Amino acid sequence: MPPNRTRRGAAPPSSSRKRKATDDATEEKKEARPQKARKRSTSSTNMNQTEISTESADKLEKPILINRSPVLELWGACVASFLHPDMSWNACINIGSSIATLTAIAKGRSIGKIAEPDPDKQAERKKKGKGDEGLPIIRVMGFPMTMKGDAVVFKGKERTAREANLVRKFGEENLGKVKTTMGKALESWRGDEGELDKSAFHMYERFRPQVPKGQQGWGRKGELHLSKIEGAVRKS
Incomplete structure (x- = not known):
């Protein structure tokens, strides 16, 4: 009987560690999402600026x-x-x-x-x-x-x-x-x-x-x- 108690007593810490690991991973994903969004936004801005700067000058002036x-x-x-x-x-x-x-x-x-x-x-x-x-x-x-x-x-x-x-x-x-x-x-x-x-x-x-x-x-x-x-x- 003591061995059985020992096994049941050891189980909760394992489950707790799994939940903690899952929670940590979820938090990491949440934190990562805004960063990715910001990167996409910055990249989009740079592309727009490049398009404007490389637009043919003779289209902007009156011939x-x-x-x-x-x-x-x-x-x-x-x-x-x-x-x-x-x-x-x-x-x-x-x-x-x-x-x-x-x-x-x-x-x-x-x-x-x-x-x-x-x-x-x-x-x-x-x-x-x-x-x-x-x-x-x-x-x-x-x-x-x-x-x-x-x-x-x-x-x-x-x-x-x-x-x-x-x-x-x-x-x-x-x-x-x-x-x-x-x-x-x-x-x-x-x-x-x-x-x-x-x-x-x-x-x-x-x-x-x-x-x-x-x-x-x-x-x-x-x-x-x-x-x-x-x-x-x-x-x-």
């Missing part, structure tokens, strides 16, 4: 609707001013305008919008051009520009442009924004002007307004984004 020619004209002027700070802004605009015209002519001929040059007229211009020998020639974006004062000698004639034309096409406020964006981004190339000159036209091709290819896009307007200018020009 400027404009065709390509004035954009290239302004870009050429800004590049000329950066590469040749001793030149007047009027001279830089004349250079930008000439670059835009040369590019438009080449594009127009490639898609059949502009006729090929007359050989006789070309020969005549070359004869007239002999009188321009000795004038300074500078290169901007790979284009050689013969300068006569602030004017560019273009096809044997002095070519001048006015900033007022850019104001009319951009709008005064937008012109200021684009010019400032280009100028600030160009500053990142200080000390590496030679490489900038080689890359400047390719930069333009990256940020220029997107229009349909070929004749469908001739003279059409597209969206110009300041963020694309910044991304294409600023040196990494």
Whole structure:
């Protein structure tokens, strides 16, 4: 009989330990649940912040609707001013305008919008051009520009442009924004002007307004984004 009492007496402590272990495990689970919930909440917040921060900047800004020619004209002027700070802004605009015209002519001929040059007229211009020998020639974006004062000698004639034309096409406020964006981004190339000159036209091709290819896009307007200018020009 004593052995039986001993076994019955030993049972309660075992049962108590099991209940205690179960209660402890339950408490641990309860304590763990809020932590998991907090982790999920923090993770969700981080994901939302990442989505906002990585959202394309050009979707958050209001694009400027404009065709390509004035954009290239302004870009050429800004590049000329950066590469040749001793030149007047009027001279830089004349250079930008000439670059835009040369590019438009080449594009127009490639898609059949502009006729090929007359050989006789070309020969005549070359004869007239002999009188321009000795004038300074500078290169901007790979284009050689013969300068006569602030004017560019273009096809044997002095070519001048006015900033007022850019104001009319951009709008005064937008012109200021684009010019400032280009100028600030160009500053990142200080000390590496030679490489900038080689890359400047390719930069333009990256940020220029997107229009349909070929004749469908001739003279059409597209969206110009300041963020694309910044991304294409600023040196990494």
